[in-house]
Amino acid sequence: MKRLHAENEAITMTPTIIDVDFADNPEPRAPTILLVDTSGSMSGKKIEALNRGLEQFASELAADNLARKRVDVAIVSFGGTVKTVCDFTNAESFLAPTLQADGGTPMGEAVVRAVTMLEQRKMQYRAAGIAYYRPWLFLITDGEPTDDGSHYWQDAIALIHEGEMKGKLSFFGVGVEEANMKRLNLLCPPKRPAMKLRGLCFRELFSWLSSSLKAVSSSTPGAASLTLPSSAGWSSIDL
Amino acid sequence: MSPIFDESGTVFQMEAELARGGQGVVRKLRAVNSHLVKIWHSAPSQADRRRSEALRQLAGSLSDVAALPVSLAFSDAAKTRHCGVFIPLAEGLDVFEIYNMGSRRVLLPGATFELLVKTAKQTAQAFAKVHAHGLVIGDVNEKNLKVMPGHGVRLIDTDSFQVHDGERLHTSDVGTPLWTPPELQGIKLTGVQRTANHDLFGLAQLIFLLLFSGRHPFAGVPVGNDDLQPHDAIRQHAFAYAPAKLGLPLSPPKAAPSFAMLPPPIQQAFLEAFEPSSRQEGMRPSAQSWADLLVNLEHDLIRCQASPAHCHWKGAMECPWCTIFKQTGADLFPRASHDLLSSVKDPVAEVLKSHQPFAFQVTTETAAVMPVQIPIQPGPQGLMSWCSRLLFRQHWQKNWQQEEMRKQRALIKDISDKIRSLQQVQRQVIVNYQRDFQRHKKSLQDWLKRQPSMAKKRSQFLEGVLKSNNQESLNKHLECMMLQDYKIPMVGDSRMAKLRSANILTAADLQPQQLQAASMPSNVITSLLKWRRRMARGIKVTKSVVLSFQDQARVEQMLQQAEQDHQRKLASVQQPLAACTKSAQQKMLATEASIRSLCQQKAQADAVLASFQSTFSP
Known part of the structure; x- marks a missing residue:
């Protein structure tokens, strides 16, 4: 049985299973962790819209036969406690979970967990000789951290800023409705400030995210470097 | 949707979008199966039009390797608003679906390394032909090459090819970092003159990906700790x-x-294509030289003895696919389950054919086996002999001889009767044997009929393994479904806590025994299991139709075990057949020995009688 909830638990796959998985699909990977706020304030329409958005994300990625081989998705939720809802899964077999909202907002701890997971995943890629793109951390919240008094919050800020500076990860913060954008921006890198979700446009947000991840495997006119699609469809400020 | 017009003014109706790229959208055409239309995102310039016209002129001569535009597309009947191009429909699989083992397993079960070598060769030949016509592909990538196994390859998305229209060069302004040669990495591609040498970097990558089953040439185990992105x-x-x-x-x-x-020549070609000096124009191996190397490789492929699906270069020290399987458990070229089934023979008929009744024959009366001893001097022996010779020679000898002859005749008759009687015994033994043998053979036949055939057994095992693989895949999904993330009928907070304390955390953990052990009421157990079934139904697991080398080994092991059990049972069912043959054989041998002995006695008696008859004759 796979334990998904254990605190800071190491990934349980054995090297052999990983070798077989990567031999099956040695495509370069784009690891992505969705950090989703499932605190009590997200309950009702917000969590329902988020769940529908996640379903859309899963189906749009699965519809692209190359992107689904390259994108590896993990989901960490923070509502009351921090949970690894879904460990790293190739988009080919990723299924959107149905999240439920409850409890406080341990955002800092969730970020620390996600960065730890990313490092472990990268170690697996490196050991197996699988190329990987810069990982994405995509955080969605409608509030503010409730663990900002703990070491987690400061650790989280340090990890994100250092990761961004060293090119180890790309962090995207998205605020929903009453989110404390000021606090969220403390976490976000200065070059990529937090974006505000227009209304409950989660579907548009996740559609943009899947398109951005697909861009990794698409030809880009004019430049031999990755350009992201416009975020105008869901954000009040275009990226 | 508004109609679209070709250069001759024929009107077409556009249908569903097939693909969307950086330049435009590809759509199907109503009632047209052979062609598609690509509509550009923004109105094409005069230069775009001239590029399309230049490419269209080569469409015919390159039709077997590249889907070049065959006509300009206009959004008005007057053909004033150029909006895209008509292109031939290139069917087949994207090349990455051939080299990626996960896709290949589903789309082309049982495909071998030979297919990858052939595809690589055809790709090189296609590049060579395009280059020979003065074109540069520019945007080489894993999505721009269609493969029709057995029918060659075709380059698509060709409207971005670099072409000279006689007056000016139309550059290819599109690219993707993973496919851009080192010398162009990070450079804005708009207006950059691309060369065949740039294409040859992409070609070498495509060939590498094909020959290495999807392994990227620039992906490996990092020596240091720094992140190294593919580009x-x-x-x-x-x-x-x-x-x-x-x-x-x-x-x-x-x-x-x-x-x-x-x-080694192919290894050398890869090194030349990727080393720093390859940046200089003309330094990478040409498409034609790649094609020649791959033709040679195709001729030099052999099959591995361990698996007929393993095919490799004959000069390799060992089968590379067996080596990977031994090291990691991954079989890159598994056999398709239907391949395994087609090679199975049904052995029931063979078993029955091996059981034919022994052709016993009644022992016939034969001439003596041993030399017959004829009495030297027939007549009374000792004193009687001397007296008889002296006194009653004539009269007594005649009577004695007659008496002896009568005795011999009686003896011969007695022996003949005994022989006939034994022959009758033999006939009865044969009749009984044939009856018993047929009875036992019928029993064997009935038993064999009741046994599943090897083909059926193999099929059952294969299905079992495939089912268990699919079940494993389903379980992986169920393991990701954390119970506490769902609203499950009849399960509130306290029951959820109880489940948690019993280590029942995911949908995969919902098993009747575990739930009973967690002291859940029976109606709650029913509800939980029903919920699990509902969740499982919602999971779409791609059914695997191929067996890995490991799975094949498992099936073979199960079959060997089943075959041993079968042989053990078969031996016991066959035992009465052998026993009845043996028993009949013993009886036949015993009677035959008696008959032979009697024949010897009879021959002796015959000889004595003949001797008397010759001396007594008047």
Whole structure:
């Protein structure tokens, strides 16, 4: 049985299973962790819209036969406690979970967990000789951290800023409705400030995210470097 | 949707969008199966039109290798608003679906390395032909090559090819970092003159990906701790399979095929295509030289003895696919389950054919086996003989001889009767044997009929393994469904806590025994199991139709075990057949010995009688 909830638990796959998985699909990977706020304030329409958005994300990625081989998705939720809802899964077999909202907002701890997971995943890629793109951390919240008094919050800020500076990860913060954008921006890198979700446009947000991840495997006119699609469809400020 | 017009003014109706790229959208045409239309995102310029016209002129001569535009597309009947191009429909699989083992397993079960070599060769031939016509592909990537196994390859998305229209050069302004040669990495591609040497970097990558079953040439185990994104590795010429002495930042992945599995000229060609000097124009191996190398490789492929699906270069020290399987458990070229089934013969008929009744024959009366001893001097022996000779020679001898002859005749008759009687016994033994044998054979036949055939057994085992693989895949999904993330009927907070304390955390953990052990009421157990079934129904698991080398080994092991059990039972069912043959054989041998002995006695008696008859004759 796979334990998904254990605190800071190491990934349980054995090297052999990983070798077989990567031999099956040695495509370069784009690891992505969705950090989703499932605190009590997200309950009702917000969590329902988020769940529908996640379903859309899963189906749009699965519809692209190359992107689904390259994108590896993990989901960490923070509502009351921090949970690894879904460990790293190739988009080919990723299924959107149905999240439920409850409890406080341990955002800092969730970020620390996600960065730890990313490092472990990268170690697996490196050991197996699988190329990987810069990982994405995509955080969605409608509030503010409730663990900002703990070491987690400061650790989280340090990890994100250092990761961004060293090119180890790309962090995207998205605020929903009453989110404390000021606090969220403390976490976000200065070059990529937090974006505000227009209304409950989660579907548009996740559609943009899947398109951005697909861009990794698409030809880009004019430049031999990755350009992201416009975020105008869901954000009040275009990226 | 508004109609679209070709250069002759024929009107077409556009249908569903098939693909969307950086330049435009490809759509189907109503009632037209052979062609598609590509509509550009923004109105094409005069230069775009001239490019399309230049490419259209080559469409015919390159039709077997590239889907070049066959006509300009206009959004008005007057043909004033150029909006795109008509292109031939290139059917087939994207090349990455051939080299990626996960896709190949589903789309082309049982495909071997030979298909990859052939596709690589055809790709090189297609590049050679395009280059020979003065074109440069520019945007080489894994989505722009369609493969029709058995029917060749075709380059698509060709409207971005670089072409000279006689007056000016129309550059290819599109690219993707993973496919951009080191010399162009990070450069804005708009207006950059691309060369065949740039294409040949992409070609070498395509060939490498095909021959190495999807392993990227610039993906390896990093020597240091720094992150090295694929395009950074390309920029640094960090070919992971280059000799270690070059000190590149990547080494070959352990689960990848060894570079030494390829003939040295092909290894050398890869090194030349990826090393720093390859930046200079004309330094990368040409498409034609790749095609020639791959033709040779195709001729030099042999099959491995361990699995007929394993095919490799004859000069390799060992089968590269067996090596990977031994090291990692991954079989890159598994056999399709239907291949395994087609080679099975039903042995029931063979078993029955091996059981034919022994053709016993009644022992016939034969001439003496041993030499017959004829009495030297027939007549009374000793004193009687001397007296008889002296006194009653004539009279007595006649009477004695007659008496002896009568005795001999009686003896001969007695022996003949005994022989006939024994022959009758033999006939009865044969009749009984044939009856018993047929009865036992019928029993064997009935038993064999009741046994599942080897084909059926194999099929059952294969299905079992495939089912268990699919079940494993389903379980993986169920393991990700944390119970506490769902609203499950009849399960509130306290029951959820109880489940948690019993280590029942995911949908996969919902098993009747575990739930009973957790003291859940029976109606709650029913509800939980029903919920699990509902969740499982919602999961779409791609059913696997191929068996890995490991699975094949499992099936073979199960079959061997089943075959041993079968042989053991078969031996016991066959035992009465052998026993009845043996018993009949013993009886026949015993009577035959008696008959032979009697024949010997009879021959002796016959000889004595003949001797008397010759001396007594008047």
